[in-house]
Amino acid sequence: MFDIKWIRDNGVAFDKGLARRGYVASADKLIALDDARRSHVTKLQEAQERRNAASKDIGKAKASGDHEKAQALIDEVAEIKSFIQSGEEKERELTADLETAMAVIPNLPFEDVPEGKDEADNVELRVVGEKPVFTFNHPPKEHFELECAESSLDFETAAKLSGSRFVLLKGQIARLERAIGQFMIDLHTQEHGYMEVSPPLLVHNTALYGTGQLPKFEEDLFKTSGDHYLIPTAEVPLTNMVAGEILSEDALPLRVSALTYCFRSEAGSAGRDTRGMLRQHQFMKCELVSVTKPDDSVAELERMLGCAEKVLQELGLHYRVMTLCTGDMGFGARKTYDIEVWLPGQDMFREISSCSVCGDFQARRMNARYRPEDSKQLSHVHTLNGSGVAAGRALIAVLENYQNADGSITVPDVLRPYMNGLEKIG
Structure with a gap:
């Protein structure tokens, strides 16, 4: 606003x-x-x-x-x-x-954001790591083609229960997704200084207005009864924690993180990524939200990006960082970095995280302010949000990057403590 x-x-x-x-x-x-x-x-x-x-x-x-x-x-x-x-x-x-x-007017981009129409105009900032080298003589498989995943990624039962774009995870694959989520929230809270929050998954329409999902993007949401909606991302409840508040300057920066399920209708995505888990109505994500003073928000974006990158580095995954162009940024963002992880089965990079700085755009919609120590006048805070990262896509990346010739999956070292020491699945 x-x-x-x-x-x-x-x-x-x-x-x-x-x-x-x-x-x-x-x-x-x-x-x-x-x-x-x-x-x-x-x-x-x-x-x-x-x-x-x-x-x-x-x-x-x-x-x-x-x-x-x-x-x-x-x-x-x-x-x-x-x-x-x-x-x-x-x-x-x-x-x-x-x-x-x-x-319904989107935020203004920073001057250093590359101009463009869509994702084809995004600019590669850096590439980290190397593509995995496989010893088997067939092309690497996609996650849903792996032998160990055939019975554990149950799309048929999920469709019977809920319809298309859902999956029912079973056994060690379900445990692996849980391990990824626990690893991420532990990393961000224990090493990166975020406070863990377990927020409601149902929010009022006012919360969605505050972060910019309403009124323009209602078709992307799942509405329940009254004025309640399922959250499309934990950004909504985490950012709205400061809605209507007047914070003291020494309370900033406020950094919070949550591991939650998210719900999106995927309106307009018909025909895209219909196979596998890439585009689901329900998925798990570790969200990062920062609330800062205006002068600190640009540096905070770089810090947040580093926190999200650390997840992929610890998992040993090859990825690249993209600066989104003006035509591909989200509604409330002034600048956005996407992290794209390498998926061998698709032979391409796919988005796994977005980190954005919104300036005072959301704060004005939420009336979130702080009291500077050297001024009697209140100022709006700045807000930032990022995925740290999407657990479902991280699961896909682990399955595809750690696949073996015999169809098993090697469990990354950093996840083994969460898997009771298990080294391989399948």
């Missing part, structure tokens, strides 16, 4: 920034909506002032015996009262019109 006062002062920069994202918006149109609201509010204030003055004059007219003037004033006050009542409703409508128009 933007500050209309900032748009008034920076209309050219506002339009230019949105144009870089391929978004057509006009500062002039938003200012015109605000002008209409302001003009109406001025009329209401003038009417209220006249009503107050006329009400005082009624008493004076009655006291002087001028009943004709008193009656005229009484009629005028009644007319003004009627105008104010209807005018207050119109004010709410004009305010809602402005807020509705502002709520």
Whole structure:
């Protein structure tokens, strides 16, 4: 969400920034909506002032015996009262019109974000590690083709229970996913300084508005009863922990992490990644959220990225870091890094983490502020979020990168303590 006062002062920069994202918006149109609201509010204030003055004059007219003037004033006050009542409703409508128009406008990209239309224009920042070398004489298999996974990745039973884009994990594969999740949350809380949180998986629509999923992306969500939705990411409850709060400066940075299931309708993804576990309605993810002072958020993005990379480094996985272009960034982001892990079965890199800095975009929607020590004026905090990482995709990466000629899977060293010392699956 933007500050209309900032748009008034920076209309050219506002339009230019949105144009870089391929978004057509006009500062002039938003200012015109605000002008209409302001003009109406001025009329209401003038009417209220006249009503107050006329009400005082009624008493004076009655006291002087001028009943004709008193009656005229009484009629005028009644007319003004009627105008104010209807005018207050119109004010709410004009305010809602402005807020509705502002709520669907994405955040402005930083100047150093590469300009582009889609993922083809993303820029490779670095490549880490090497592709695994396999000793068998056939191409590496995809995760759902592996012998040890045939009975453990049960898509048929999941479809019977819930429909397409679900999977039922069994046995050691289910345990391996749990091990990956526990390893990640332990890493981030014990080594990276994040506080572990176990948040609700159901949130009010106001929480989704605060982080930017509503109103524009409702079709991507699973709505339950009333105004509750299943979370598409733990970013929603974690970030909204500071909604409506005024934090002290010494409480920042606030770093929190959660290992949760996430739920997405995958609207618009028909025909994409229909085989296997890559694109599911329900998946486990370790989320990282930071709340910082404005001057610290850019450095915090680099720190968060390093925390997410550490997961893949510890798992011994080959990956690359991409800087997303303006056309591929998320709605609330000012800059985003994607981490893409190497999947031998697909012979390509696939996204496993996104880390984004949102500036004060979400904080304004949530009214999340802090009190600087050297100022009496409150300031909005900055928010960041990142995957640290998606456990389901990490499971896929481990299965494919650690596959053996006999169809078994070698368990990465860092996961063996979580697997009771097990070295191989299958």
